[in-house]
Amino acid sequence: MPARRIRFDEEDRFGAFLWKRDEAPTGEGRLSGIPVAVKDNISTRGIPTTCGSRILEGYIPPYDAFVVDRLIAEGAAVVGKTNMDEFGMGTTTENSAYGPTRNPHDEGRVPGGSSGGSAAAIASGMVRMALGTDTGGSIRCPAAFCGIVGLKPTYGRVSRYGLVAYANSLEQIGPMGRTVADVSLLMEAISGYDARDSTAADRAYLHTPQQEIRGLRVGVPEEFFGSGVDPAVAALVWKAIERLEECGAEIITCTMPSMAYALAAYYVTCMSEASSNLARFDGVRYGPPCDVRSSWHDAFQERRKDGFGPEVRRRILLGTFALSSGYYGRYYAKAQAARANVRADFARLFADVDVLAGPTMPTIAFRFSEKSDPLSMYLSDILTVPANLAGVPAISVPCGTVRGMPVGLQITGRHFEDERVVDTAYVYEQVAA
């Protein structure tokens, strides 16, 4: 039987794609005939995979990531690769070597990041769903900024095989879509056991969103509404939480003291892992050829200096420092201790409540270059990184607009309770509609 093909001639008005095709094969399955976009740090056989970096220009993987295998097996039409902050390092998609993606709600603003291309592709109506990856909020932040739904699954629920690693111990591939139902459907397609990822669990996600949340205990840590949160955003999110209460949920305020160290623990961990993961890009195997007349040592230094953007260089340098002998104990080891505290905090809270709720991002989408100081950019990740540090599932669902820009409600759940997180978001989505 000849493979069916679907047309995909959407105009890419917001710079969402790094690579796309006009026509894509589709097959039988739960995603039959649905155009799906894939973030460019997910390996696609025969299709360039650059991670938004110059250093991977021209790299064409000889194999498909597990999730891409699954998409194809479910009949999806993989129509293109989406733009991103270089190697996932950013909150705006401004750090792509191939230019930024613009927010479909306001072209003067960023779409969020690092999965900004995927979010913009959905928000602009080009595709119904897309894959993103989330190391410290990279699915949820652009979902919130672009007014779509994005789920960071429980760590280990989706195989990372084929995802170009930025920070292995934190990141997950996850579904993004216009609706909770679409996100749930895509999650069904990409979950499942894969022996090639030793950190993956054999816990397939097979679930249709349920309308019922009566008796659900929703915790609201006061730190989620801390000083950096825009009051208008806070008010909107509180209103959303009240809607959950109206649907039968019980709202319980609580505290999460480990939030004070979460950001530091997150950045030390992800930079350390990144410094090691990105070391393989030395000009021998990837990217434009090196000058073979110079010594290998000189050539690879030159290649790394030119090939990486400033944010990537910054994180590699800081990560290298954090792992150095004499500093390891003060940084990397301490970050792991703080991480254990975050985990313990979640465990304590989840003994009393079923999910936690709060804003996904402290503010609405930034204007371009608004966060030119790296530290202020890092601070905006404060609400999303705890879920990555603990490995718990978290979803962002749109809950209205502030000054015309979308705001996301974040629901976080227990390990392997992605279904409950999806249901809570689904109930909110239904009642808000």
Added chain:
Amino acid sequence: MTSCGPVPAAGTQGSARSIPDVVIIGLEIHCQLATASKLFCGCSTDYREDEPNTHVCPVCLGLPGSMPRLNKRAVEFALRVAKALDCEVLEESEFSRKNYFYPDLNKAYQITQYDKPLASGGTLTTEGDEGEKEVRITRIHLEEDPGRLVHVGGSDRPRYSLVDYNRAGIPLIEIVTEPDLRSPKEARRFLNKLRATLEYLGVFDSEKEGSLRVDANISLLGSERVEIKNISSYKGVEKALTFEITRQKGLLRRGQTVGRETRHFVEARGVTTSSRSKEQEHDYRYFPEPDLRPVRVRSWVDGIVLPELPDARRARFMAQYGCSPGHARTLTGDLRLAEFYEKVAGADPIIAATWTADTLLGELNYRDMGIGAVLPVHFIELLAMLRDKTITDKSGIEVLREMLDAVKEKRPQEAPATIVERLNLRVVRAGSSGTGEKEIPDDQNPLITAIRDVIAEQPKAVEDYRSGKKEAFNFLVGQVMRKTRGRVDPAELQRALAAALPEGEV
């Protein structure tokens, strides 16, 4: 004293500077485990005969997005070693990344074990300079082999280098000893014992090129420690250490001190050279490998049934075959040799032991050949002829050399009996003497004719013998031996010669 040496301070007695005699050696041994597939992927480990970069996949190429998956068999192999060396297997061990840049290192880090190795604390009994000694094992861990660089245009000043990743990801076991060895010879004997043990365990094949690499730490008592890297042969270890002792003693003798450093062994020249200055020393930035889970395999150890190991086999060879301690040690010091011996021990274990451990091994070493070159069935045939005195020991050696040379020169292999016939080496006898052999007429019997000829050619010696000079008889024996090219049994020759000589006053 060399001219560049410092002048001894006034009051010291000439050059009587005390150079310590105590040498302290510890080894780090890397062995490739003989698994069928690589440590973190399914690629075949049987790469030596094949083109570069043909045994590779996304994982062992370190392609972006690929992830390691631990080979269970490699863990089992390492646990066998841990059990055989009496090590304690850790309740939880973990893999770490060792980060450094080198073109043969595809991910720019090696997945190895750092502060939580698979096993720690053990011993291996070895033949020390003063009898048996226990060498303590510090730790055992698993790691992946890097790829290999091929330097085009010679390794000294290559025009360019190519990378072959066939070797990348081959499982290695690293065994670290405490500084318990006291001489280069002891170090080499320890290595031989370790090799034998690993081969008995079925986890290592020493005949594969590059399957063993050793780093050695050596210091003279009271001096700094020097690490010698990259020794890739058993002989090399002894050579490198011997060189290093001479070098270090030379420094001390000249009043200099031994600096703590890493040196490289240059096998071709038999010397060590300084390889890194302090500033270039690596900071490997170890941290736990996030793509692998902690390894909890202590409970597997109970299920491991160890095979008979070299010491047990040595004791059995002495008890079962009556081997001398020396022969038993030699024969069990190598798995293939021990197995060969057991196949050929058959009718006469003592002759078999002597001929295997002394004669055969010597001839093989001389030709740089392994025991695999000899068909046991041929060797059994040879031993039977020796036992039955169908051929003399001297002829036996000749037959053996013929056999080995044929293999070496890739000629068709003949059975020993065929060689004996072709070279006419069958022992010649003076008469049937009840052996049941066909009577040969005297004028066709080479021994009798040789004796007649010698008596005719050496009237002076015959006369001396007659007049009672015992040395004359030995001279005549030698002459007959020469004529028969050693094919006669010496006792028989003496009997026949005495009978043929005219009566004397003996």
